[in-house]
Amino acid sequence: MADYSSVKIEELYDIPAFRNLPDEQVRSLAAVMVRRNYAPGQMIFMEGEQAGSLWFVAAGQVKIIKQSLNGRIQGLCLMNRGKCFGSCPLFDMEKNPASAQALNQVTLFVLPDEAFQQLKTRDPQLVKALLHVYSQRLEHLSRVSEVLGSWSVADRINDCLLTYADRTEPQPTIELTHEKLASLVGTVREVVTRHLTHLEKEGVVRNEVGRITLLNPNALLPPCACPDETTTP
Amino acid sequence: MADYSSVKIEELYDIPAFRNLPDEQVRSLAAVMVRRNYAPGQMIFMEGEQAGSLWFVAAGQVKIIKQSLNGRIQGLCLMNRGKCFGSCPLFDMEKNPASAQALNQVTLFVLPDEAFQQLKTRDPQLVKALLHVYSQRLEHLSRVSEVLGSWSVADRINDCLLTYADRTEPQPTIELTHEKLASLVGTVREVVTRHLTHLEKEGVVRNEVGRITLLNPNALLPPCACPDETTTP
DNA sequence: CGCCTGATGTGACCTAAATCACGTTATGGG
DNA sequence: CCCATAACGTGATTTAGGTCACATCAGGCG
Numbered sequence: 001m002a003d004y005s006s007v008k009i010e011e012l013y014d015i016p017a018f019r020n021l022p023d024e025q026v027r028s029l030a031a032v033m034v035r036r037n038y039a040p041g042q043m044i045f046m047e048g049e050q051a052g053s054l055w056f057v058a059a060g061q062v063k064i065i066k067q068s069l070n071g072r073i074q075g076l077c078l079m080n081r082g083k084c085f086g087s088c089p090l091f092d093m094e095k096n097p098a099s100a101q102a103l104n105q106v107t108l109f110v111l112p113d114e115a116f117q118q119l120k121t122r123d124p125q126l127v128k129a130l131l132h133v134y135s136q137r138l139e140h141l142s143r144v145s146e147v148l149g150s151w152s153v154a155d156r157i158n159d160c161l162l163t164y165a166d167r168t169e170p171q172p173t174i175e176l177t178h179e180k181l182a183s184l185v186g187t188v189r190e191v192v193t194r195h196l197t198h199l200e201k202e203g204v205v206r207n208e209v210g211r212i213t214l215l216n217p218n219a220l221l222p223p224c225a226c227p228d229e230t231t232t233p
Numbered sequence: 234m235a236d237y238s239s240v241k242i243e244e245l246y247d248i249p250a251f252r253n254l255p256d257e258q259v260r261s262l263a264a265v266m267v268r269r270n271y272a273p274g275q276m277i278f279m280e281g282e283q284a285g286s287l288w289f290v291a292a293g294q295v296k297i298i299k300q301s302l303n304g305r306i307q308g309l310c311l312m313n314r315g316k317c318f319g320s321c322p323l324f325d326m327e328k329n330p331a332s333a334q335a336l337n338q339v340t341l342f343v344l345p346d347e348a349f350q351q352l353k354t355r356d357p358q359l360v361k362a363l364l365h366v367y368s369q370r371l372e373h374l375s376r377v378s379e380v381l382g383s384w385s386v387a388d389r390i391n392d393c394l395l396t397y398a399d400r401t402e403p404q405p406t407i408e409l410t411h412e413k414l415a416s417l418v419g420t421v422r423e424v425v426t427r428h429l430t431h432l433e434k435e436g437v438v439r440n441e442v443g444r445i446t447l448l449n450p451n452a453l454l455p456p457c458a459c460p461d462e463t464t465t466p
Numbered sequence: 467c468g469c470c471t472g473a474t475g476t477g478a479c480c481t482a483a484a485t486c487a488c489g490t491t492a493t494g495g496g
Numbered sequence: 497c498c499c500a501t502a503a504c505g506t507g508a509t510t511t512a513g514g515t516c517a518c519a520t521c522a523g524g525c526g
Binding site: 178197207 | 503
């Protein structure tokens with residue numbers, strides 16, 4: 001099943017991190033990158049494993065998760081087409097801080113560690129592009145920490161819907177089962193179902209099997225922007 | 234009250250990130266760094282503010298927190314003597330991803346943004362040292378996410394005790410009030426008190442006012458390392 | 467030494483959300 | 497077309513842990 005065929009230059013330009021790079025750099029990247037396919041549910045790499053490579057999502061969705069000793073799984077984020085993940089070879093991280101799992105049929109482009117090490121010496125611009133990706137990741141994680149720590153499950157679900165909605169269409173949609181949404185948010189299916197049916201009754205979303213349509217995204221917005229004017233003197 | 238006197242070279246050598254740097258580099262750092270003092274509870278910088286500088290803890294403790302719109306506060310970590318925090322000028326982060334607050338009387342060394350920008354061009358080694366700090370932060374945050382998402386409050390308290398214990402003495406101690414511990418862990422005082430008195434009954438810790446002594450740290454260890462041999466066939 | 471304030475102990479109560487336990491609805495393959 | 501299976505809907509029950517309401521204890525200080 002594994003398809004190790006090469007990566008086309010046009011395909012690389014679809015990835016935001018590379019969009020502004022000059023042609024020859026992308027060309028040299030394409031030469032060393034590898035295409036990989038994964039089946040739904042398949043693990044791409046595991047937390048704690050030796051790290052190094054960089055992964056780019058060409059098609060499908062990848063879930064980044066932490067699994068703790070007690071068996072519970074906490075989703076950290078969902079990587080869509082164009083996103084980059086993997087332990088950063090720029091730092092000297094030895095191990096993957098989390099696991100990556102294909103959520104559906106997935107195609108990835110891999111930049112192997114060795115290839116990256118070579119590129120980075122003669123290509124500081126590339127390094128800068130990737131550093132930026134990592135600064136976003138730091139921000140994202142600190143946001144996850146905030147959300148997990150102080151939001152209600154309902155708010156977390158709303159936030160997740162807004163974050164991962166596909167906005168290319170007039171009606172933003174999310175192509176996830178309740179089960180998968182639940183694992184991303186860090187809760188269980190029943191709670192997601194209940195909350196979604198509630199939202200549907202309010203006319204905020206429409207539920208179909210494996211797909212949620214946002215009819216009124218704004219209604220999901222305020223996590224709790226309680227207008228706290230009451231600064232009692 | 235603000236004491237802007239200069240920073241001594243010996244003091245910088247106390248900071249792990251600089252310990253292995255050659256003498257002249259540390260000398261040039263000392264020339265541009267600034268000393269600052271903060272009172273207990275005082276905010277050092279706020280989430281969302283313009284970022285840039287790097288901060289090093291010379292004495293006291295600094296709490297890194299996220300405050301969400303609903304007013305709840307989630308502690309991310311506690312910085313002890315020698316630790317480094319602040320938004321990384323290496324990335325192009327515009328804003329602080331979190332706030333920093335002095336937990337007690339605190340002395341900091343500040344490396345201002347401008348100074349750092351100059352240093353980094355002629356000192357790649359320094360950059361590398363700091364990148365390493367940031368890779369640790371990424372790991373820490375992903376750990377926080379895991380812990381918040383899937384551990385019980387009791388486990389989180391235990392973990393916090395182990396993480397922030399001062400191991401220089403035979404009996405590790407934590408110098409925090411229950412209130413402050415609670416805000417670090419992301420819970421309320423009562424829960425911390427209850428759990429600590431429970432631990433004291435079991436002989437695992439000793440409680441004094443503003444101080445907790447770990448009598449048997451190992452008892453705090455397993456978050457839930459349930460020996461799950463039962464791979465039922 | 468008595469008072470005030472901040473740090474603790476502890477019970478009663480209450481809510482969010484996880485669990486359990488089903489029933490119902492899609493949907494694709496034979 | 498039928499059935500297995502995955503996805504969804506919904507109630508009843510349970511529980512961790514947050515909230516409230518006090519009572520106690522320790523240290524500083526006039």
